[in-house]
Amino acid sequence: MAGQLARLAVVLARAATQGRRTGLVTGVHIAWAPRPAAETDGPVGTAVLARALTLLGGEPVVLTDAWCGPVVDACLAGAGCGPAVVLPRTASEDDVRGVVGRLAPAALVAVERLGPNRHGRVLTMRAVDITASTAPLHAAFDAPGVPTGAVGDGGNEIGMGNVPLDVVAGAVPHGSEIACRTPVDSLVVAGTSNWGCYGLVAALARAVPDRAPDLLALLSPEHDAALLAAATAAGGIDGVTGQAGPTVDGVAPADYADLFAELAVLSRA
Numbered sequence: 711m712a713g714q715l716a717r718l719a720v721v722l723a724r725a726a727t728q729g730r731r732t733g734l735v736t737g738v739h740i741a742w743a744p745r746p747a748a749e750t751d752g753p754v755g756t757a758v759l760a761r762a763l764t765l766l767g768g769e770p771v772v773l774t775d776a777w778c779g780p781v782v783d784a785c786l787a788g789a790g791c792g793p794a795v796v797l798p799r800t801a802s803e804d805d806v807r808g809v810v811g812r813l814a815p816a817a818l819v820a821v822e823r824l825g826p827n828r829h830g831r832v833l834t835m836r837a838v839d840i841t842a843s844t845a846p847l848h849a850a851f852d853a854p855g856v857p858t859g860a861v862g863d864g865g866n867e868i869g870m871g872n873v874p875l876d877v878v879a880g881a882v883p884h885g886s887e888i889a890c891r892t893p894v895d896s897l898v899v900a901g902t903s904n905w906g907c908y909g910l911v912a913a914l915a916r917a918v919p920d921r922a923p924d925l926l927a928l929l930s931p932e933h934d935a936a937l938l939a940a941a942t943a944a945g946g947i948d949g950v951t952g953q954a955g956p957t958v959d960g961v962a963p964a965d966y967a968d969l970f971a972e973l974a975v976l977s978r979a
Contacts, residue, residue: 718859718896719913721817726768727918730816733771734760735823735850735868737778739843740949742836746843748778749949751958752822754937755861755907757785758928759821762911764791765924771795771813775845784944788937789928803849810850818850820860820868822903825890827866828875835864835950837884848892858894861906863959869894902959904934905969912973926974931967938963 725732736756738749753774760770772794774782779796786793795809810818824832824840825848832841848868851858860869865878865885871893879885900906908929915922938956947953950960957963 714896715898715909715913718819718898719910719917721857721859721896722763722819722910723766723914723917725816726763726766728816729767729769731769731771731813732763733773733810733813733815733818733850734821735773735818735847736821737774737782738822738824738834738949739777739840740834740947740952741840741843742834742838743947743952745947745954747945747947748781749822750781750938750941750946751863751902751904751949753778753782753785753941753946754934754958755904756782756821757789757791757937758933759907759910760786760791761789762914762925762928766914766918766921771815773797773809773847773850775799775801775847777843781941781944781946784940784946785937788940797845797847799845801845803846806845806847806849807852810853815856817857817859818853819858820847820851820894821907822862823847823868824866825868825870825892827887827889828891833866833884833888835866835882835884835888837887851892851894859896859898860894861898861900861903861910863900863903863906864888866890867903868892869897872897902961904958905966908969908973912977915977922977926977929970929973931963931970934970935963
């Protein structure tokens with residue numbers, strides 16, 4: 711494993727094995743759905759990543775907002791982690807910076823967390839403006855001297871500021887409108903952001919080989935399905951279909967079950 715994925719894994723492994731705190735930011739409110747709610751992509755993968763960092767001796771702290779808090783907390787509980795720091799709907803950018811300053815994380819990673827486009831608006835993949843139901847957690851990534859990373863899949867997530875605007879515009883519908891312009895030090899792009907987190911856990915297993923068995927045990931179809939069920943039970947919905955049910959971005963777990971064995975192989979390659 712090479713490139714920005716490996717670089718981010720090394721940063722996270724170093725922080726965790728030193729017992730330090732890592733901030734994980736996640737949660738997307740699907741405001742256009744028949745029953746608006748947080749989506750299943752992001753919280754599930756974040757919970758697995760948080761558990762992995764805990765197993766390495768670290769102190770992961772997950773940040774989200776009130777629109778997404780119940781789904782994020784359900785996933786964290788299912789993974790054996792403590793609850794998130796949930797910012798209120800009225801949080802300002804200064805409030806966000808204050809929370810991050812008090813946490814003093816050794817690293818900060820966004821997972822499927824939408825951020826502002828070049829006009830300062832937060833848009834979904836359908837170009838629906840959800841700025842009003844998205845706390846400005848992108849302001850966390852202004853913290854000076856803190857290594858940052860992100861996992862995303864659609865071009866409108868925090869971290870996609872690393873990607874030239876014309877590339878996003880050419881790769882996804884509405885790309886020129888929705889592209890988030892918030893950059894990070896290391897960006898991981900995956901088919902879904904949950905999968906990107908699973909790739910990071912596999913990379914952590916490679917970076918800390920003596921803990922690899924424990925880390926790789928987190929990567930199984932059964933664990934993924936259990937956390938997805940927890941997210942759905944807490945009100946989570948599919949971010950593509952807008953419907954409740956055990957799918958992520960329109961993909962059923964059975965259709966990516968082979969991913970876990972492949973990641974285990976790659977972690978040892």
